Amino acid sequence: MELSSHLFWDVDRKTVSYDQHKSFIIPRVFMKGTMDDFWAVVTYYGKEVCQEQLVNTRYLDNKTLSFCCVYFNLDQEQFRCFKEKQLTPQHWNY
Secondary structure: OOOOHHHHOOOOHHHOOOOOOHHHHHHHHHHHOOHHHHHHHHHHHOHHHHHHHHHHOOOOOHHHHHHHHHHHOOOHHHOHHHHHHHHOOOOOOO
16 A cells, blocks of 8 residues: 555654554544545555544544544544543633
8 A cells, every 4th residue: 555655754654564553544644645545545444444443543633523424424422532622621712
């Protein structure tokens, strides 16, 4: 599987194992990858594995969370990142 080089700017690509580091790779591709990266990950891991990893990840930005809800036909409340975001008090934004 060939993914865009900008996805792994902060790590050595040679040390990234697609099987061992799927909890790192899948959310990063969904948030920062291209459509080619997206389809490569879904093809490699399968939709079920991607869903499992994304539901259990600690952080997704709002746009990615909304996309995942539509793509996997799930509610926001089913995502761990949404639950944790609700528990974290936010400062008032004036």
